[in-house]
Amino acid sequence: MKAVHFGAGNIGRGFVGLILHDAGYELVFADVNAGLIDALAASTSYQVHAVGENASTSTVTNYRALNSGTDEDAVVAEIATADIVTTAVGPTILKFVAPVIARALAARDAALPPLAVMACENAINATDLLRAEVVSRLDGGEGSPALDRAVFANTAVDRIVPNQAPDAGLDVTVEDFFEWAIEEGPFGAAVPVIPDAHFVPELAPYIERKLFTVNTGHATTAYHGWVEGATTLADALSIPEVFAEVKAVLEETKALLVAKHEFDPATQEAYLEKNLVRFANPYLSDTPERVGRQPLRKISRHERFIGPAAELAERGLPTEALLRAVRSALRFDAPSDPQTAELAEKLSTLPPEAFAEEVCGIAPGHPLFAALVGTIRSVDAFR
Numbered sequence: 367m368k369a370v371h372f373g374a375g376n377i378g379r380g381f382v383g384l385i386l387h388d389a390g391y392e393l394v395f396a397d398v399n400a401g402l403i404d405a406l407a408a409s410t411s412y413q414v415h416a417v418g419e420n421a422s423t424s425t426v427t428n429y430r431a432l433n434s435g436t437d438e439d440a441v442v443a444e445i446a447t448a449d450i451v452t453t454a455v456g457p458t459i460l461k462f463v464a465p466v467i468a469r470a471l472a473a474r475d476a477a478l479p480p481l482a483v484m485a486c487e488n489a490i491n492a493t494d495l496l497r498a499e500v501v502s503r504l505d506g507g508e509g510s511p512a513l514d515r516a517v518f519a520n521t522a523v524d525r526i527v528p529n530q531a532p533d534a535g536l537d538v539t540v541e542d543f544f545e546w547a548i549e550e551g552p553f554g555a556a557v558p559v560i561p562d563a564h565f566v567p568e569l570a571p572y573i574e575r576k577l578f579t580v581n582t583g584h585a586t587t588a589y590h591g592w593v594e595g596a597t598t599l600a601d602a603l604s605i606p607e608v609f610a611e612v613k614a615v616l617e618e619t620k621a622l623l624v625a626k627h628e629f630d631p632a633t634q635e636a637y638l639e640k641n642l643v644r645f646a647n648p649y650l651s652d653t654p655e656r657v658g659r660q661p662l663r664k665i666s667r668h669e670r671f672i673g674p675a676a677e678l679a680e681r682g683l684p685t686e687a688l689l690r691a692v693r694s695a696l697r698f699d700a701p702s703d704p705q706t707a708e709l710a711e712k713l714s715t716l717p718p719e720a721f722a723e724e725v726c727g728i729a730p731g732h733p734l735f736a737a738l739v740g741t742i743r744s745v746d747a748f749r
């Protein structure tokens with residue numbers, strides 16, 4: 367069995383690669399970072415250190431590595447004969463890997479079992495986004511026979527993998543918790559062999575619970591922590607005012623998840639409490655810069671803040687804590703992040719009403735619009 371994985375970064379090596387290796391796949395990492403690919407290609411193993419109460423170390427072997435920027439033909443050839451292709455490159459990068467997958471599907475022997483394609487990004491239905499990009503590159507689009515050679519399935523991946531220490535080499539330190547939910551419907555009877563993943567009939571409750579609890583709470587910790595001058599996530603959560611804001615945000619998203627997916631409130635409360643502990647994992651060194659990265663993506667329409675806030679407002683439920691988190695997101699100005707300059711430029715050039723519509727996707731008439739515009743306007747006070 368062979369799996370090709372795009373994105374040999376934190377989650378690629380520390381989660382997807384490890385799980386596919388443990389499932390028995392030969393791995394081919396594809397990435398555009400030449401130094402990383404050269405290091406992987408020159409090595410025969412790396413280690414994943416899981417830290418927390420259930421610490422463990424795993425060794426990943428049986429992999430190869432290819433530079434998808436300079437050796438696209440080789441990556442196409444690998445995918446054409448693979449069983450699985452996964453991505454962990456970031457949702458905004460999917461459009462760049464799609465042409466490679468499209469070429470591979472066109473080249474794939476139609477007699478082979480279909481390729482399982484799964485995007486492991488933090489976004490609702492990321493695989494659908496990838497599929498749309500692949501289709502747009504295929505001759506004949508939706509009518510292309512090459513589409514019959516693949517099965518596309520959405521997934522929700524959860525494991526906190528911070529940026530690694532500069533001297534860590536290829537080894538990755540990760541939290542001990544992990545969860546990988548994959549929608550089973552698209553596969554029919556031919557579900558891929560991945561014992562550490564669980565296949566679910568409907569992904570929406572899983573991805574929304576994950577994105578609107580783990581990622582909403584995580585980003586709230588990062589943005590309020592950044593405003594308070596915290597340098598790690600654990601430090602941020604140790605500030606009582608930040609902790610209170612994170613808890614308040616998670617109570618708001620809990621109300622949505624309980625109302626929308628009929629989760630048991632006590633179970634959801636236990637889930638959010640567990641996540642507060644995960645964010646403060648003392649063995650993990652994570653930063654507001656990483657967790658808050660790409661603020662424009664994070665305040666977009668279907669993402670971790672505006673997504674739940676819009677649905678809460680539509681149901682007449684409170685959104686104040688989510689909007690206070692958005693206000694801190696608007697103040698995020700990490701120099702390492704190109705999106706913060708873009709954010710500042712949009713804040714200074716767009717009227718708040720236009721910002722709400724263009725950046726957050728909330729138009730006049732939506733029940734969140736007035737409060738969101740007020741939030742955007744209030745950021746002026748800090749400039």
Ligand SMILES: NC(=O)c1ccc[n+]([C@@H]2O[C@H](COP(=O)([O-])OP(=O)(O)OC[C@H]3O[C@@H](n4cnc5c(N)ncnc54)[C@H](O)[C@@H]3O)[C@@H](O)[C@H]2O)c1
Nearest residue numbers: 373375376377397398399454455456457462487488526527
């Ligand atoms: N780190 C986490 O805790 C975590 C957890 C769950 C999900 N995710 C998701 O996984 C994705 C990756 O996150 P990460 O933290 O591993 O980021 P990362 O920056 O560590 O890794 C991304 C990798 O993608 C590579 N890449 C960029 N453009 C590429 C291209 N065109 N082709 C091939 N590779 C390319 C980069 O060189 C990098 O090695 C994101 O969507 C993120 O939301 C991350």
Ligand SMILES: O=P(O)(O)OC[C@@H](O)[C@@H](O)[C@H](O)[C@H](O)CO
Nearest residue numbers: 488523524525526527581584657
């Ligand atoms: O990867 P992002 O930028 O969407 O979000 C940053 C973190 O919240 C995220 O990477 C978490 O660590 C991860 O989603 C945990 O499963």
